[in-house]
Amino acid sequence: MAETKEEVKLHGMWASPWVRRVTIALKIKGIPYQYFEEDLKNKSQLLLKYNPVKKLVPVLVHQGRPIPESLIILEYIDETWTSSPKLLPFDPYRRAKVRFWANFIDLQIFEKLRDVVKAPDDDEEDKIIKQIQENMNKLEANVKDLYSEGTHVSGETMDILDILMITLLPIINGVEEAISIKFIHPENFPLAFSWMKSGDGVPLVQESAPNHENLVKFLRKLRQLFRTM
Numbered sequence: 001m002a003e004t005k006e007e008v009k010l011h012g013m014w015a016s017p018w019v020r021r022v023t024i025a026l027k028i029k030g031i032p033y034q035y036f037e038e039d040l041k042n043k044s045q046l047l048l049k050y051n052p053v054k055k056l057v058p059v060l061v062h063q064g065r066p067i068p069e070s071l072i073i074l075e076y077i078d079e080t081w082t083s084s085p086k087l088l089p090f091d092p093y094r095r096a097k098v099r100f101w102a103n104f105i106d107l108q109i110f111e112k113l114r115d116v117v118k119a120p121d122d123d124e125e126d127k128i129i130k131q132i133q134e135n136m137n138k139l140e141a142n143v144k145d146l147y148s149e150g151t152h153v154s155g156e157t158m159d160i161l162d163i164l165m166i167t168l169l170p171i172i173n174g175v176e177e178a179i180s181i182k183f184i185h186p187e188n189f190p191l192a193f194s195w196m197k198s199g200d201g202v203p204l205v206q207e208s209a210p211n212h213e214n215l216v217k218f219l220r221k222l223r224q225l226f227r228t229m
Contacts, residue, residue, distance in 0.1 A: 006062070007033075008026070008034070009034045009035075009062075010022060010026070010034070010035050010036065010061075011044075011057050011058065011061070012035060012057045013037065014210060015219075016058065017171045019058040020167045021163050021164065021167055023208050024158070024163050024204060038057050049066075051066065053068075054068065071103070071160075075088065075160075085159070087159050105164045108132075109136065109139070109168065113172065116129060116132070116179060117175060117226070118222070118223070118226045120229070121227075125179065125181075129183045132183070132184070133183065136189050139189075140190075140192045143192050166197075166198060169197065174215040177212075178220045179223060
């Protein structure tokens, strides 16, 4: 268990994989926290106060001090609660390497999956899908090296890349069903999919997973909104 710290609060939204990353990190570190669900159509005054620049979740509030952005929050958690498991390697080179790929996965896959849903037309959607496929190829080519450097995913050991990968698959499945296009085929990315599925059967991973049907409904509504703007 992590050492005792003052109260921790997390402002989030149930469908957000960025929020889910933080909940998993808090749980594997054994950090008690209060969770506040945000309605992003009617954002709370606290959220606007804590993240006035982007006005988005997640926001971690520790000792009354807010920290936005999921990757920044994960590093903050690891540096503040120093007990095992560590989310980042001790070795500076490996730590830099993990940061590079965490940023790549975040910007080039997660955010582009969001962009697919928000695409204003089919042409833009096709363009983004091709970008995602290219980026998945780059990730697949490096998975063997990256995953071998990490630990086996379990309720006791999980690093930042593990957390990103195991929270990726539900969003892929949700987006593909929401737009009725299967564009990330497991047979094309066997190593990446093996990593993404490595959290299956881990209770703290499964209990944080969004309901698939509700996620698809949410993404379809979001897509319809952007298609009618």
